[in-house]
Amino acid sequence: MEKDKVLIGEYIGTIEEFVPGKGTFAEDGKIYSAIIGEVELDKANQTVRVKGKTIPELEVGQVVFGEIVNIRRNNITVIVKRIRGFDLEMDEKTSLYVSNIADKYVEKAEDLFGIGDIIEGEIIRIHGGMVSLTTKGGYGVVLAFCKRCRHRLEKTDKYKDKLICPNCAHEEKRKIAADYGNVKDV
Numbered sequence: 771m772e773k774d775k776v777l778i779g780e781y782i783g784t785i786e787e788f789v790p791g792k793g794t795f796a797e798d799g800k801i802y803s804a805i806i807g808e809v810e811l812d813k814a815n816q817t818v819r820v821k822g823k824t825i826p827e828l829e830v831g832q833v834v835f836g837e838i839v840n841i842r843r844n845n846i847t848v849i850v851k852r853i854r855g856f857d858l859e860m861d862e863k864t865s866l867y868v869s870n871i872a873d874k875y876v877e878k879a880e881d882l883f884g885i886g887d888i889i890e891g892e893i894i895r896i897h898g899g900m901v902s903l904t905t906k907g908g909y910g911v912v913l914a915f916c917k918r919c920r921h922r923l924e925k926t927d928k929y930k931d932k933l934i935c936p937n938c939a940h941e942e943k944r945k946i947a948a949d950y951g952n953v954k955d956v
């Protein structure tokens with residue numbers, strides 16, 4: 771059987787063909803999907819299951835990856851794309867306040883981040899639909915782009931708090947995550 775997207779209640783096959791697994795239910799000898807997702811067949815035991823695409827809720831304590839879409843003096847808007855540990859894409863609007871950027875005092879958020887940068891942060895507060903992040907400690911940008919030419923910036927041994935553009939040699943200050951350059955697929 772080929773991998774296929776199914777809706778709730780969609781017919782998958784018969785119990786003569788397959789063993790009904792997780793995300794399915796059987797009725798009158800027929801197997802149906804119990805959730806929205808992708809059909810997978812475990813050939814070793816002929817078990818058919820549906821792998822769900824339900825996006826998990828954001829929770830305090832989760833580590834997330836997101837793209838910076840807006841920077842004001844006191845607040846950065848981050849669209850969270852992925853929760854660490856979940857292989858699912860999402861688009862959730864969150865905020866990173868200037869006081870939560872670093873352990874030391876930060877005057878202006880724009881001094882340490884750029885539009886389009888990808889950050890790794892932790893959810894510290896959810897209140898009235900507002901999700902707040904922190905990049906204190908080892909969090910910060912995991913991928914950043916040159917403000918001059920948009921090339922991907924690289925870590926350098928020269929500085930702890932600056933990245934360098936291999937294209938135009940521009941040096942830019944960032945709150946750099948311990949994971950800079952090591953996070954894939956964000």
Ligand SMILES: [Zn+2]
Nearest residue numbers: 916919935938
């Ligand atoms: Zn550049």
